[in-house]
Amino acid sequence: MKTRISATRAAREFSELLNRVYYRGESFIVDRGGKPVCEISPARRAEFTGADLAELLRSAPRPDDEYLDVVEKLARSQKPVAKSPWRR
Numbered sequence: 001m002k003t004r005i006s007a008t009r010a011a012r013e014f015s016e017l018l019n020r021v022y023y024r025g026e027s028f029i030v031d032r033g034g035k036p037v038c039e040i041s042p043a044r045r046a047e048f049t050g051a052d053l054a055e056l057l058r059s060a061p062r063p064d065d066e067y068l069d070v071v072e073k074l075a076r077s078q079k080p081v082a083k084s085p086w087r088r
Helices: 007-012 014-024 050-059 065-077
Strands: 002-006 027-032 035-040
Touching: 002 007, 007 014, 007 027, 014 027, 014 035
Parallel strands: 002 027
Antiparallel strands: 027 035
8 A cells, every 4th residue: 555645744754764665665655735746665676677688689580681781771771860050
């Protein structure tokens, strides 16, 4: 269950809130002016990590030469990007 708490109280008791989230797994909805603005809850493990992506790319089949030729042809046929009007 998520406990609603005012932004003022959350600011005053922030360290205690973090302890309750970390040690008890509690979640809080922070209100400002009676309206919810954010949630403080335990962090969850990423569902798809960078390591997962690297493994996926390693295990994927390599593109054949015909595919690479098409990609190269398309890249060469692209018009140059206009020069930026912004100063560098």
